[in-house]
Amino acid sequence: MVDRVLVTLDGTVRDPDAPLLSADDIGALRGDGVFETILVREGKACALELHLARLRRSAQALDLPEPNLARWRSAIEIAAKEWGTEREGQLRTVLTRGREGATTSRVTSGPLSDAPESTAYVLVSAVAERVNKARAEGISVITLPRGISVELAQNAPWLLLGAKTLSYATNMSALRFAARQNADDVIFTSTEHRVLEGPRSTVVIQRDKQLLTPPARNGVLPGITQRALFAEAERAGWECQYKSFFTADLITADSVWLLSSITLAARVSSLDGLRCSAPDCAPEIVELVNRGIARPWSQSDW
Ligand code: PLP
Numbered sequence: 001m002v003d004r005v006l007v008t009l010d011g012t013v014r015d016p017d018a019p020l021l022s023a024d025d026i027g028a029l030r031g032d033g034v035f036e037t038i039l040v041r042e043g044k045a046c047a048l049e050l051h052l053a054r055l056r057r058s059a060q061a062l063d064l065p066e067p068n069l070a071r072w073r074s075a076i077e078i079a080a081k082e083w084g085t086e087r088e089g090q091l092r093t094v095l096t097r098g099r100e101g102a103t104t105s106r107v108t109s110g111p112l113s114d115a116p117e118s119t120a121y122v123l124v125s126a127v128a129e130r131v132n133k134a135r136a137e138g139i140s141v142i143t144l145p146r147g148i149s150v151e152l153a154q155n156a157p158w159l160l161l162g163a164k165t166l167s168y169a170t171n172m173s174a175l176r177f178a179a180r181q182n183a184d185d186v187i188f189t190s191t192e193h194r195v196l197e198g199p200r201s202t203v204v205i206q207r208d209k210q211l212l213t214p215p216a217r218n219g220v221l222p223g224i225t226q227r228a229l230f231a232e233a234e235r236a237g238w239e240c241q242y243k244s245f246f247t248a249d250l251i252t253a254d255s256v257w258l259l260s261s262i263t264l265a266a267r268v269s270s271l272d273g274l275r276c277s278a279p280d281c282a283p284e285i286v287e288l289v290n291r292g293i294a295r296p297w298s299q300s301d302w
Contacts, residue, residue: 001084001086001087002082002083002084003125003126004016004123004124004125005079005082005083005089005122005123005124006020006079006121006122006123006124007075007076007078007079007082007121007122008020008075008120008121008122009068009071009072009075009120009121009122010071010075011071011074011075011078013078013079013082016123020121021119022099022119024099024100024101025096025098025099025100025119026096026097026098026099026100027094027096027097027098027119027166028096029100030167031165031166031167031168031169032062032096032097032165032166032167033062033064033094033095033096033097033119033165033166034055034058034059034061034062034064034095034163034164034165034166035055035092035093035094035095035164035165035166036051036052036054036055036092036093036164037090037091037092037260037261037262038051038076038090038091038092038093038261039088039089039090039091039127039261039262039264039293040079040080040083040088040089040090040091040124041088041293041294042085043080043081043083043084043085044080045076045077045080045091046261046293046294047224047225047228047261047292047293047295047297048073048076048297049297049298049299049301049302050224050227050228050297050299050301050302051093051224051261052067052069052072052073052299053299053301053302054164054222054224054302055067055069055072055093055095055164056069057163057302058163058164058165059095061157061160061162061163062097062160062163062165064095064097064118065117065118067095067120069299072093072120072122075121075122076091076093076122078122079091079122079123079124080124082124083124087126087127088127089124089125089126089127090124090125090126090127090128090262091122091123091124092122092123092124092125093120093121093122094119094120094121094122094123094166095118095119095120096118096119096120096166097117097118097119098117098118098119099117099119102117127262128262130184131262131263134184134185134263134266135263135264135265135266135286137269138266138267138268138269138278139184139185139258139266139267139268139269140182140183140184140185140268140269140270140271141178141183141184141185141186141187141198141256141258141268141270141271141272142178142181142183142186142187142271142272143186143187143188143189143247143250143271143272144174144177144178144186144187144188144189145188145189145190145191146188146189146190146196147191148161148190148191148219149190149191149192150190150192150194150196150217150218150219150244152219153216153217153218153219154217159219161219161220161221162216162219162220162221162222163221164221168199168200170199171199171200172199174186174188174199175199175200185198185199185201185258185266186198186199187203187250187256187258187268187271189247190218190219192246193246193247193248194214194218194244194245194246194247195214195244195245195246195247195249195250196214196218196219196220197214197220197221197223198258198260200260201223201258201259201260201263201266202220202221202223202225202226202258202259202260203250203256203257203258203259204226204229204256204257204259205245205249205250205253205255205256205257206253206254206255206256206257206279206281206285207252207253207254208254209237209238209239210238210239210240210241211229211230211233211238211239211240211241212240212241212242212243212245212249213226213230213241213242213243214242214243214244214245215242215243215244216242218244223259223260224261224293225259225260225261225264225265225289225292225293226259227292227301227302228289228292228293228295228297229259229265229285229288229289229292230292231292231295231301232288232289232291232292232295233285233288236284236288250268250271251271251274254279254281255267255268255276255278255279255281255282255285256268256271256276257285259289261293264286264289264290264293265285265286265289267282267285
């Protein structure tokens with residue numbers, strides 16, 4: 001059984017242990033690029049079209065060349081198939097601005113490229129151990145200030161707040177900070193004490209038959225797992241809303257969830273040290289997410 005699969009955008013399956021990036025790749029030098037993380041289940045990439053649509057939107061936000069989605073779709077399908085059906089996998093699509101100077105003096109066309117100057121590949125690896133535990137037992141979470149206002153995204157588009165860029169160093173740092181406080185994860189809050197998102201997840205709160213998530217205009221990444229949940233939940237008679245809410249609303253909610261493509265639905269089982277008990281509808285929410293990501297999506301749904 002393979003432990004990693006690497007496919008370049010031309011559809012070539014490569015040795016995952018062989019070097020691939022150039023030392024002067026701007027993705028490595030500056031984190032200047034975009035990515036997606038997609039769950040592989042039964043040899044298929046879940047909610048693929050939504051991920052492709054977001055990849056395209058993130059690339060636009062960074063003024064990267066338009067990704068060739070047909071090539072991405074094909075490379076992803078090859079990688080997912082190669083990974084196999086036996087276990088879940090974490091599939092990442094990586095698209096960087098390419099090698100330093102490539103857009104002006106050096107043109108590096110070839111199998112790695114999307115546009116000639118870009119670096120583009122798909123990597124599948126095993127799902128982390130923590131994922132099964134988070135799905136089954138929930139997660140302990142602390143709130144941390146992100147130091148930004150919910151107004152910022154609209155006033156400062158250069159901050160790329162709604163794009164999935166490769167610059168995740170502060171997100172990973174927040175998770176290490178949480179680990180030092182014995183917490184599994186983080187919910188970022190704005191300067192107005194409004195809830196934003198997790199470093200790698202969307203926040204959804206549940207009250208009775210209502211689900212709420214912060215709107216993208218507040219400077220959060222539009223989540224695909226949350227989108228999938230809302231689509232299924234609405235069908236099942238839930239009221240789903242994109243609405244700003246405060247840190248205090250996390251405490252009074254019936255349940256709080258961190259949603260993401262690999263972990264799917266992780267219920268917050270403790271928040272800033274306070275225990276949160278599971279509501280009766282917890283299994284239903286998990287089921288709705290699972291159904292949602294398996295649904296046949298089209299890019300126009302994004
Ligand atoms: N917000 C951030 C900052 C993320 O990094 C992620 C996923 O990695 C999400 C939200 C959840 O998005 P999705 O459900 O599309 O994985």
